[in-house]
Amino acid sequence: MTTKVRTRFAPSPTGYLHIGGARTTLYNWLFARRHQGEFVLRIEDTDEVRSTPESVTAILDSIKWLGLDWDEGPVDENSDKGPFGPYYQMKRVATYRAHLDRLIAEGKAYRCYCTKEQLDEMRRLAQLEKRPPRYDGRCRALTGAQRAANEAAGMKFSVRFKMPTDGATIVDDAIRGKVSFENKLQQDLVIWKTTDGPTYNFACVIDDHLMGITHVTRGDEHLSNTPSQIQMYLALGWQPPVFAHLSMIMGPDGGKLSKRHGATSVLEYRDQGYLPHTMRNYLALLGWATPDSQQLFTDAELITKFDLAGCQKSPATFDTVKLQWMNGEYLRQTGIEELIALAKPFLEKAGLWGPPGPDLKTVLSLEHEKFKLLSDIPRLIEFFYKPVEFDPKAFDKVLKAPGAKEVLLGLADALKDFAPFEDKALEERIRRFVADRGLKNGQVFHPIRVAVTGRTEGPTLFLMLEVMGRDMVLARLKDAAARLG
RNA sequence: GGCGCGUUCGUCUAGCGGCCUAGGACGCUGCCCUCUCAAGGCAGAGAUCACGGGUUCAAAUCCCGUACGCGCCA
Numbered sequence: 401m402t403t404k405v406r407t408r409f410a411p412s413p414t415g416y417l418h419i420g421g422a423r424t425t426l427y428n429w430l431f432a433r434r435h436q437g438e439f440v441l442r443i444e445d446t447d448e449v450r451s452t453p454e455s456v457t458a459i460l461d462s463i464k465w466l467g468l469d470w471d472e473g474p475v476d477e478n479s480d481k482g483p484f485g486p487y488y489q490m491k492r493v494a495t496y497r498a499h500l501d502r503l504i505a506e507g508k509a510y511r512c513y514c515t516k517e518q519l520d521e522m523r524r525l526a527q528l529e530k531r532p533p534r535y536d537g538r539c540r541a542l543t544g545a546q547r548a549a550n551e552a553a554g555m556k557f558s559v560r561f562k563m564p565t566d567g568a569t570i571v572d573d574a575i576r577g578k579v580s581f582e583n584k585l586q587q588d589l590v591i592w593k594t595t596d597g598p599t600y601n602f603a604c605v606i607d608d609h610l611m612g613i614t615h616v617t618r619g620d621e622h623l624s625n626t627p628s629q630i631q632m633y634l635a636l637g638w639q640p641p642v643f644a645h646l647s648m649i650m651g652p653d654g655g656k657l658s659k660r661h662g663a664t665s666v667l668e669y670r671d672q673g674y675l676p677h678t679m680r681n682y683l684a685l686l687g688w689a690t691p692d693s694q695q696l697f698t699d700a701e702l703i704t705k706f707d708l709a710g711c712q713k714s715p716a717t718f719d720t721v722k723l724q725w726m727n728g729e730y731l732r733q734t735g736i737e738e739l740i741a742l743a744k745p746f747l748e749k750a751g752l753w754g755p756p757g758p759d760l761k762t763v764l765s766l767e768h769e770k771f772k773l774l775s776d777i778p779r780l781i782e783f784f785y786k787p788v789e790f791d792p793k794a795f796d797k798v799l800k801a802p803g804a805k806e807v808l809l810g811l812a813d814a815l816k817d818f819a820p821f822e823d824k825a826l827e828e829r830i831r832r833f834v835a836d837r838g839l840k841n842g843q844v845f846h847p848i849r850v851a852v853t854g855r856t857e858g859p860t861l862f863l864m865l866e867v868m869g870r871d872m873v874l875a876r877l878k879d880a881a882a883r884l885g
Numbered sequence: 886g887g888c889g890c891g892u893u894c895g896u897c898u899a900g901c902g903g904c905c906u907a908g909g910a911c912g913c914u915g916c917c918c919u920c921u922c923a924a925g926g927c928a929g930a931g932a933u934c935a936c937g938g939g940u941u942c943a944a945a946u947c948c949c950g951u952a953c954g955c956g957c958c959a
Contacts, residue, residue: 619956689897714892719897725911849920
């Protein structure tokens with residue numbers, strides 16, 4: 401019998417969803433979809449001081465924007481009941497406590513009365529003697545009488561999990577293979593805090609088991625805690641899930657990806673004009689590849705081809721240049737109607753949504769293949785709707801060139817009554833103008849472009865003139881000439 | 886400090902003992918197309934496979950060390 405695949409993403413709501421978390425979410429989602437399994441979202445809010453509802457919202461918004469969905473998990477704090485109970489850890493404390501009591505009753509965990517000062521001292525001594533700074537397990541051996549005395553004195557305690565003292569724990573990682581840890585080198589982890597609540601490592605084990613998670617795919621930083629977690633599963637009489645530890649995502653300087661490298665939040669990428677599909681595709685490839693090094697994937701391909709075994713063990717550097725290329729690829733594949741919908745917020749922000757002027761659909765198709773980011777769009781089309789702003793260099797080089805003014809005025813005259821004011825006809829007419837005056841193409845084409853757009857680069861010339869229409873073109877030709885004095 | 890993980894073109898990677906004079910992609914350079922910028926097409930530069938030892942007829946691929954980077958223990 402094969403059990404149904406269940407994966408999860410379990411963020412701490414202490415900030416936004418960053419790139420690394422987004423990739424972890426994606427991989428869990430892809431793996432679940434690939435195996436017709438289920439993907440669960442759980443909120444690990446045991447850090448009461450740093451957890452905020454705003455973070456939950458930001459994280460869920462990010463996942464939704466990425467186009468990923470989940471089968472179970474939080475909607476909001478008050479309506480989050482599912483087949484496995486609430487999906488916020490702070491609402492599950494009673495469950496954790498029940499399992500804690502069981503471990504203590506079975507002698508697999510014990511109360512530790514050491515104070516912070518004692519632990520600090522222990523660590524200091526260990527360092528002095530060049531021993532690893534580990535908890536020495538002194539409360540493990542407390543007699544019943546000593547414990548009773550401590551209780552009577554009202555001493556605060558944490559609870560520690562008893563690690564086996566011999567043998568080794570093997571983590572059979574889906575990405576890294578078998579990784580072995582000597583048990584006697586692991587310390588007795590605190591599973592219950594003095595402030596009366598579960599620690600991350602404990603709550604995580606209980607939840608993953610009770611929620612039926614079969615595959616835990618998470619960041620590299622959790623690999624070292626995995627042997628302890630495996631021993632907790634065993635102590636509770638449970639079968640551990642399959643673990644897979646993903647390598648980290650680095651910044652361009654080889655350090656951990658951080659703010660100083662640019663955007664780290666998924667939502668910032670949305671705001672910069674990246675498409676969700678770009679993010680899915682790029683993130684999938686950051687640490688995973690197919691044997692043929694395929695670059696562009698449809699979602700269906702991503703789902704059928706994704707495989708934990710194909711994941712990279714070494715860290716990957718986040719490359720914005722490649723991200724932009726990929727976004728350009730997908731923007732070019734986007735139909736014009738959809739492109740307009742996507743560009744709307746960016747155009748609105750630039751004051752380019754709805755002003756009178758050429759048909760937006762036509763204008764966008766003129767420059768379609770140049771868009772890398774949705775946020776590029778306003779800048780590339782603004783001169784269709786706003787007064788020309790001359791690039792000083794273009795103005796000096798092209799319009800101040802000898803004869804340019806005469807060309808502009810001559811053309812304005814030639815096009816005054818010219819019909820039809822259309823691409824091909826305009827091209828013919830203007831080429832004839834060039835020939836009649838014994839000029840070179842560039843001596844005419846370039847000044848026109850700068851006169852009507854203010855810059856040296858832009859859409860294909862004659863079609864652009866058609867789209868602008870006679871009035872705008874004539875006005876701009878004359879205006880540019882006038883500026884030349 | 887201990888334990889663990891990692892190391893193939895600038896970057897993402899293919900590679901699981903012979904097909905590798907190391908393949909693809911981004912980026913870069915040049916050419917073509919051309920009214921500009923793109924897009925597209927073609928060509929090219931770019932990796933002594935971190936280093937040193939083994940094993941083997943044969944190693945980027947297996948083993949052992951070293952270095953460097955990273956993570957966890959705080």
